[in-house]
Amino acid sequence: MSANVNNVAVLLTNLGTPDAPEPSAVRRYLAEFLSDPRVVEISPKIWKPVLYGVILRTRPAKSARAYREIWTDEGSPLMAISKRQAEALRNRYGDALCVGLAMRYGDASIGYALSKMVDHGFNRILVAPLYPQYCAATTASAMDAVAAELAAMRSQPAIRTLPPYFDDPLYIDALKASLDRQMAALDFTPERLLLSFHGMPERTRTLGDPYYEQCRATASLLAKKFALPIDVAFQSRFGRARWLQPATEAVLASYPAQGVKRIAIAAPGFSADCLETLEELGIRGRETFLHAGGSHFALIDCLNDSAEGMAMLDALIRRELAGWWPPA
Numbered sequence: 001m002s003a004n005v006n007n008v009a010v011l012l013t014n015l016g017t018p019d020a021p022e023p024s025a026v027r028r029y030l031a032e033f034l035s036d037p038r039v040v041e042i043s044p045k046i047w048k049p050v051l052y053g054v055i056l057r058t059r060p061a062k063s064a065r066a067y068r069e070i071w072t073d074e075g076s077p078l079m080a081i082s083k084r085q086a087e088a089l090r091n092r093y094g095d096a097l098c099v100g101l102a103m104r105y106g107d108a109s110i111g112y113a114l115s116k117m118v119d120h121g122f123n124r125i126l127v128a129p130l131y132p133q134y135c136a137a138t139t140a141s142a143m144d145a146v147a148a149e150l151a152a153m154r155s156q157p158a159i160r161t162l163p164p165y166f167d168d169p170l171y172i173d174a175l176k177a178s179l180d181r182q183m184a185a186l187d188f189t190p191e192r193l194l195l196s197f198h199g200m201p202e203r204t205r206t207l208g209d210p211y212y213e214q215c216r217a218t219a220s221l222l223a224k225k226f227a228l229p230i231d232v233a234f235q236s237r238f239g240r241a242r243w244l245q246p247a248t249e250a251v252l253a254s255y256p257a258q259g260v261k262r263i264a265i266a267a268p269g270f271s272a273d274c275l276e277t278l279e280e281l282g283i284r285g286r287e288t289f290l291h292a293g294g295s296h297f298a299l300i301d302c303l304n305d306s307a308e309g310m311a312m313l314d315a316l317i318r319r320e321l322a323g324w325w326p327p328a
């Protein structure tokens with residue numbers, strides 16, 4: 001890493017993932033993730049005993065088994081794909097623009113990456129949380145980590161942030177192109193496209209988080225571009241509270257009885273395939289649908305480091321860097 005002529009850098013961020021598919025590594029990761037007050041909005045006095053006394057005793061072993069199902073030679077898919085995304089941008093920009101990658105939880109922390117950039121002389125930094133839809137549990141949490149690092153600096157860099165891009169034509173068109181390409185390659189014709197977004201507690205929406213409306217807006221904009229009927233559902237429920245409805249699992253289980261036997265499912269809220277897409281949808285979701293009487297099920301890849309996905313990220317970054325980069 002060495003500062004370019006304008007001292008401009010881009011820091012891609014995503015959620016983070018365990019460093020091994022083992023209960024001890026998953027426990028470390030979950031302890032950090034689930035201690036974030038942006039993720040679990042329950043008073044620490046009540047939550048900490050539940051987290052340490054119940055959840056961190058049982059969930060790591062179960063989640064580690066799920067991670068093992070999807071682990072690759074390059075490690076966790078989320079980390080491997082995120083690294084490929086950063087590398088693809090580096091290949092585009094060469095020495096002209098520095099691209100870093102950081103994770104909110106686990107290895108490669110946001111604070112460390114930011115402090116290294118500043119140490120190397122970068123003083124204009126675009127932070128790009130790769131969440132198309134804003135959610136306080138993800139986007140705001142990433143920015144909290146940025147703010148915490150800045151709070152410890154005497155000489156701070158100028159910071160820009162990538163706004164949510166849920167309705168951006170660049171994103172909608174990239175999704176459309178990726179869906180068209182992948183659906184054309186299937187050996188069956190889906191009767192329905194299910195868009196599954198990560199859920200969050202319903203209460204968070206009532207309190208003003210715009211996530212639900214942004215997911216719905218993405219789906220409506222996409223639906224206008226397809227003749228195929230599109231449904232929306234929310235996955236990955238955690239805890240006992242009511243989460244956004246309808247639940248992906250329930251929708252999958254209900255399709256065959258409605259005569260919908262051939263489906264494609266996509267997860268446009270995830271920039272990179274991960275446990276929630278590959279295991280929850282691709283393995284468990286598939287089983288749910290087929291056991292209910294479905295005949296054909298296809299999981300569509302996330303944008304990942306596809307040509308469509310990288311062209312979109314490049315265009316978003318260039319737009320947000322206007323006036324900073326490229327140098328006049």
Ligand SMILES: C=CC1=C(C)c2cc3[nH]c(cc4nc(cc5[nH]c(cc1n2)c(C)c5CCC(=O)O)C(CCC(=O)O)=C4C)c(C)c3C=C
Binds near residue numbers: 030198
């Ligand atoms: C894409 C947006 C995401 C939102 C919104 C989100 C909210 C949210 N998540 C949890 C709890 C868990 N999520 C877990 C995994 C996970 N979540 C996202 C993204 C969003 N989460 C991703 C990309 C991943 C996958 C990470 C990977 O390693 O591949 C997990 C951990 C896995 C498990 O044990 O099931 C938990 C727990 C809450 C509570 C929440 C909203 C408040």
Ligand SMILES: [Fe+2]
Binds near residue numbers: 198236
């Ligand atoms: Fe999550």
Ligand SMILES: [Fe+2]
Binds near residue numbers: 275276
């Ligand atoms: Fe999950």
